Amino acid sequence: MLVTGNDILIPARAGKYGVGSFNTNNMEITQAIIHTAERLRSPVMVQMSEGAIKYGGQDLANIVKDLAHRATVPVALHLDHGSSYESALNAIRMGFTSVMIDASHHDFAGNVKETRRVVEAAHAMGISVESELGRLGGIEEHIVVDEKDAFLTDPEEAVQFIEQTGTDFLAIAIGTSHGAFKGKGRPYIDHARIEKIAGMTGIPLVAHGSSGVPQDIIERFRAAGGEIGDAAGIADEDLQRATQFGIAKVNVDTDLRLASTVGIREVLQATPKEFDPRKIFGRARDVMSQVIEHKMGVLGSVGKA
Numbered sequence: 001m002l003v004t005g006n007d008i009l010i011p012a013r014a015g016k017y018g019v020g021s022f023n024t025n026n027m028e029i030t031q032a033i034i035h036t037a038e039r040l041r042s043p044v045m046v047q048m049s050e051g052a053i054k055y056g057g058q059d060l061a062n063i064v065k066d067l068a069h070r071a072t073v074p075v076a077l078h079l080d081h082g083s084s085y086e087s088a089l090n091a092i093r094m095g096f097t098s099v100m101i102d103a104s105h106h107d108f109a110g111n112v113k114e115t116r117r118v119v120e121a122a123h124a125m126g127i128s129v130e131s132e133l134g135r136l137g138g139i140e141e142h143i144v145v146d147e148k149d150a151f152l153t154d155p156e157e158a159v160q161f162i163e164q165t166g167t168d169f170l171a172i173a174i175g176t177s178h179g180a181f182k183g184k185g186r187p188y189i190d191h192a193r194i195e196k197i198a199g200m201t202g203i204p205l206v207a208h209g210s211s212g213v214p215q216d217i218i219e220r221f222r223a224a225g226g227e228i229g230d231a232a233g234i235a236d237e238d239l240q241r242a243t244q245f246g247i248a249k250v251n252v253d254t255d256l257r258l259a260s261t262v263g264i265r266e267v268l269q270a271t272p273k274e275f276d277p278r279k280i281f282g283r284a285r286d287v288m289s290q291v292i293e294h295k296m297g298v299l300g301s302v303g304k305a
């Protein structure tokens with residue numbers, strides 16, 4: 001069933017588990033996400049970036065909505081990193097049930113102002129809103145606390161931001177970063193900060209940049225002819241702990257990009273004569289499904305729907 005972000009994330013925050021919010025860009029990715037959620041009785045969020053909207057548009061949004069309507073588990077269609085009021089309203093017009101306004105690059109007052117406008121419009125239409133406070137980016141273990149404070153989310157500011165905007169859920173900067181290169185070895189996650197922010201606020205918290213960049217997938221990527229540098233993601237134990245202490249929405253894009261490319265590369269490498277797209281993209285879908293299943297297990301959302 002197609003539901004709002006709140007419908008999925010409020011129970012997750014209360015039940016101390018996380019829900020994956022996976023980026024989609026085509027039919028196979030969407031099927032891997034929603035069919036795996038259905039099979040595992042897990043709630044799930046499917047998100048499209050502005051780039052995904054440019055690429056797949058209403059066609060792709062309709063595929064997501066159709067699969068969501070036919071699923072018996074809760075599915076939300078969410079705008080990832082909406083860059084403006086216009087972008088958020090456009091997504092709502094396209095049938096999204098949840099939107100992110102990312103005005104985190106503005107100063108505090110500017111972020112509040114932009115976010116508030118979107119909250120007012122979206123709430124009038126029953127749509128939930130995610131916003132972001134702080135600057136995402138990896139933090140090195142040796143960085144002193146003062147320097148961390150310059151870009152990680154400040155707990156007192158988070159309380160004021162939520163009060164002043166009415167945002168439904170809040171993305172916080174706690175050490176994660178986008179992409180396949182999140183730091184050398186195991187990226188540092190500021191668990192004390194998550195727990196402090198969660199203790200001072202009541203709404204679901206969001207972790208962007210939460211791909212695990214599994215080492216077996218990286219090895220298969222290389223074995224099938226792919227080239228990639230020092231790839232590293234968020235450790236399963238770090239995500240597990242974060243979801244038990246307030247993180248309810250967990251954003252994953254990179255892991256599906258890697259998994260689908262591994263599937264395609266392996267088919268093409270093993271069977272050079274193959275040119276049936278169903279064999280090629282079907283294999284990509286299978287590898288993505290395995291990665292999604294693992295993630296839902298880590299987050300604790302399996303069996304929650």
Ligand code: G3H
Pocket residue numbers: 023049050051052080081178253254
């Ligand atoms: O946070 C960004 C997501 O990974 C989406 O990336 O804008 O290339 O679709 P994209």
Ligand code: 13P
Pocket residue numbers: 023080081177178179180207208209210211212251252253254255
């Ligand atoms: P990853 O790059 O870790 O998959 O993060 C995706 C994300 O945060 C999308 O908003």
Ligand code: NA
Pocket residue numbers: 047078079080081100130251
């Ligand atoms: Na988002």
Ligand code: ZN
Pocket residue numbers: 081178208209251
């Ligand atoms: Zn993000």
